[in-house]
Amino acid sequence: MSDKPLVEMRNIYKRFGGVHACEDVSIDLMAGEVVGLLGHNGAGKSTLMKMLSGAYPADGGEIYVDGERAHIATPRDAQDLGIETIYQTLALADNLDAPANMFLGREIMTPFGTLNDDAMERDARQVIARLNPNFTNITDPVRTMSGGQRQSVAIARAILFNARILIMDEPTAALGPHETAMVADLIKQLKAEGIGIFLISHDLHDVFDLSDRVCVMKNGGVVATRRTSEVTQDDVLGMIIMGKLPEENRGETAPT
Amino acid sequence: MTTTSGVTPPRESAADRFFRTAELDTRMLAMVIAVIVIWVVFDLMTGGIFLTARNLFNLAVQTSVVGIMATGMVLVIVARHIDLSVGSVLGFTGMVIAFLQVEVFAINTAWGWPLAILAGVAVGAIVGAWQGAWVAYGGVPAFVVTLGGLLMFRGATWLVTQGRTVAPLDPNYQLLGGGIDGSIGATWSWILGLLAIALMVWWSLAARRKRARYGFTVKPIWIEVALLIVLAAAIVGFVSVMNSYNKPRTEIPRGIPVPVLILIATVLVMTFVTRATKFGRYVFAMGGNPEAAELSGINVKRTTVMIFVVMGILAAVAAVVQTARLNAGTNSLGNLAELSVIAAAVIGGTSLAGGVGTIVGAILGAVIMQSLDNGMVLMSVSSAMRQVIIGLVLIGAVGLDVYYNRRRR
Numbered sequence: 001m002s003d004k005p006l007v008e009m010r011n012i013y014k015r016f017g018g019v020h021a022c023e024d025v026s027i028d029l030m031a032g033e034v035v036g037l038l039g040h041n042g043a044g045k046s047t048l049m050k051m052l053s054g055a056y057p058a059d060g061g062e063i064y065v066d067g068e069r070a071h072i073a074t075p076r077d078a079q080d081l082g083i084e085t086i087y088q089t090l091a092l093a094d095n096l097d098a099p100a101n102m103f104l105g106r107e108i109m110t111p112f113g114t115l116n117d118d119a120m121e122r123d124a125r126q127v128i129a130r131l132n133p134n135f136t137n138i139t140d141p142v143r144t145m146s147g148g149q150r151q152s153v154a155i156a157r158a159i160l161f162n163a164r165i166l167i168m169d170e171p172t173a174a175l176g177p178h179e180t181a182m183v184a185d186l187i188k189q190l191k192a193e194g195i196g197i198f199l200i201s202h203d204l205h206d207v208f209d210l211s212d213r214v215c216v217m218k219n220g221g222v223v224a225t226r227r228t229s230e231v232t233q234d235d236v237l238g239m240i241i242m243g244k245l246p247e248e249n250r251g252e253t254a255p256t
Numbered sequence: 257m258t259t260t261s262g263v264t265p266p267r268e269s270a271a272d273r274f275f276r277t278a279e280l281d282t283r284m285l286a287m288v289i290a291v292i293v294i295w296v297v298f299d300l301m302t303g304g305i306f307l308t309a310r311n312l313f314n315l316a317v318q319t320s321v322v323g324i325m326a327t328g329m330v331l332v333i334v335a336r337h338i339d340l341s342v343g344s345v346l347g348f349t350g351m352v353i354a355f356l357q358v359e360v361f362a363i364n365t366a367w368g369w370p371l372a373i374l375a376g377v378a379v380g381a382i383v384g385a386w387q388g389a390w391v392a393y394g395g396v397p398a399f400v401v402t403l404g405g406l407l408m409f410r411g412a413t414w415l416v417t418q419g420r421t422v423a424p425l426d427p428n429y430q431l432l433g434g435g436i437d438g439s440i441g442a443t444w445s446w447i448l449g450l451l452a453i454a455l456m457v458w459w460s461l462a463a464r465r466k467r468a469r470y471g472f473t474v475k476p477i478w479i480e481v482a483l484l485i486v487l488a489a490a491i492v493g494f495v496s497v498m499n500s501y502n503k504p505r506t507e508i509p510r511g512i513p514v515p516v517l518i519l520i521a522t523v524l525v526m527t528f529v530t531r532a533t534k535f536g537r538y539v540f541a542m543g544g545n546p547e548a549a550e551l552s553g554i555n556v557k558r559t560t561v562m563i564f565v566v567m568g569i570l571a572a573v574a575a576v577v578q579t580a581r582l583n584a585g586t587n588s589l590g591n592l593a594e595l596s597v598i599a600a601a602v603i604g605g606t607s608l609a610g611g612v613g614t615i616v617g618a619i620l621g622a623v624i625m626q627s628l629d630n631g632m633v634l635m636s637v638s639s640a641m642r643q644v645i646i647g648l649v650l651i652g653a654v655g656l657d658v659y660y661n662r663r664r665r
């Protein structure tokens with residue numbers, strides 16, 4: 001594995017009116033690595049990731065992919081770089097079925113230039129079976145599906161196109177324990193294949209179980225990035241809630 | 257309860273099970289039944305005039321203009337927009353076509369009127385692109401842009417000839433309106449009808465084979481066969497009705513009128529567009545969740561412009577039928593047509609909330625609208641009263657849609 005980061009975001013800024021959603025944020029990701037992104041609600045995690053997935057442009061800062069400057073202005077630009085995203089809102093068209101959603105914007109066509117719905121259904125079934133074998137009614141409109149099934153569709157879409165960089169924004173929020181475990185297995189499997197993953201989650205236990213490093217954000221800035229093996233869950237909680245580094249924390253508590 | 261066992265699974269009624277296995281659209285079925293009920297009631301109330309070959313022939317021709325535009329309105333409404341300008345755009349493009357063929361190009365030539373049609377369709381496309389650009393790139397709501405368009409293009413219609421009526425039009429062009437000679441005769445009608453049946457059978461068999469090859473479940477064969485028989489019977493019935501209406505003072509059957517052929521061609525093309533092309537898929541995705549469409553990498557703005565271009569082209573096609581039928585270009589061409597067109601799409605199951613609608617449904621909606629109007633004319637209901645009733649039907653149809661959606665969720 002090379003030592004060059006797969007993704008590097010440097011000094012990223014984003015404002016929404018008066019709100020500083022991201023201020024001077026820098027983060028990187030290696031191939032085959034899982035970086036957990038933590039922080040309170042509104043800390044700026046989703047905003048940071050949406051700039052990487054092309055949902056909106058950054059106001060300032062630079063993004064490097066494979067060490068090269070990347071200009072990501074649209075979701076299509078990100079897709080072309082092998083960046084796939086599971087959005088917190090899932091971003092599904094409720095009136096379409098699962099295969100149509102998964103292939104949206106990248107449909108399989110027949111030699112006559114028409115939509116090949118059967119081929120898309122076949123591929124969609126294969127990927128979804130990997131996530132949730134009980135989920136077979138994939139050709140119903142997504143509107144009629146359960147929250148967990150919808151989330152499975154969003155996950156399936158992200159892994160369908162052989163991503164190199166995966167952004168997972170709370171991918172298991174609506175899943176049951178069994179499906180959550182399957183997603184955890186999936187993450188380990190993808191990691192072994194050399195895919196780099198940004199994982200946003202509020203479940204500290206999951207994050208500690210899956211990520212190599214954790215990055216904690218607060219009020220639009222990065223508190224710190226640490227190897228998961230070098231911090232405890234309490235350290236990280238302190239960082240999330242009070243924005244305090246574990247070192248300071250220990251420094252204060254050591255004398256007593 | 258006769259069973260004493262603990263848990264009984266939720267029982268599916270026989271009817272529900274039938275519709276599920278048949279994959280029948282219950283809503284479409286309800287509309288077909290509505291059409292049949294309306295027809296039978298009018299026939300009884302008009303003493304058997306409504307269901308004569310002559311009246312059904314006229315009804316088919318009358319439905320064409322609204323039907324052609326309603327297929328485009330489905331796309332517009334599915335994408336969460338609206339187009340209030342279609343009546344005026346019909347007027348404007350119709351006037352351009354009439355003016356060009358009579359006063360600019362040489363009339364009674366083989367090339368004059370086809371060229372005029374091409375020019376009219378191009379004008380429709382440009383008008384659509386212009387309005388679509390305001391919506392997509394200008395960010396002005398379609399309601400406002402097309403409300404402005406309703407006024408602008410009505411005015412532009414007048415400006416083409418300073419209000420003068422243009423008539424008569426080219427005799428060959430008039431055939432497109434379905435007048436006395438504007439039908440294709442008995443033989444061709446039967447040939448087309450049988451061809452349609454053959455294509456339909458071949459198509460559904462091919463689709464079955466393809467699904468089976470992928471290992472997916474297919475409908476039970478008896479349901480497929482039953483559906484095909486019903487549809488084939490409908491085609492045979494339609495052709496024989498059109499063939500039983502003779503030209504005046506002769507025994508020569510008229511056959512399928514040209515405007516209806518244009519409508520059928522439009523329906524086929526638009527069904528293909530919505531079901532089999534990326535563009536159609538994107539329109540529905542945008543209607544279902546505009547943000548998701550954007551995040552999937554779809555060029556939402558360009559697709560929006562395309563939707564209005566298609567609508568503009570269809571308004572021009574409808575203008576051809578309308579002017580050819582009237583044998584004139586006039587100022588009032590297409591007046592208030594936007595209302596019938598929107599009503600047809602909505603009655604036909606296009607949801608104003610976006611994301612839902614079918615081309616065939618919109619045609620059924622147009623047939624329902626036109627049947628009500630036609631039937632009331634036969635019953636000598638005053639035009640004022642007809643407006644009141646059609647308005648009520650529109651509100652009722654949308655009310656039903658709202659009720660239906662609420663129950664489904």
Ligand SMILES: Nc1ncnc2c1ncn2[C@@H]1O[C@H](COP(=O)(O)OP(=O)(O)OP(=O)(O)O)[C@@H](O)[C@H]1O
Nearest residue numbers: 016019021039040041042043044045046047048088
């Ligand atoms: N499209 C937007 N328009 C305006 N403000 C926004 C927008 N998106 C995010 N914000 C603001 O930016 C800040 C960061 O939001 P963001 O969604 O990135 O938080 P988050 O860390 O993902 O939170 P959560 O854990 O709740 O998902 C918030 O204050 C939010 O109100």
Ligand SMILES: [Mg+2]
Nearest residue numbers: 045046088169
């Ligand atoms: Mg978030």
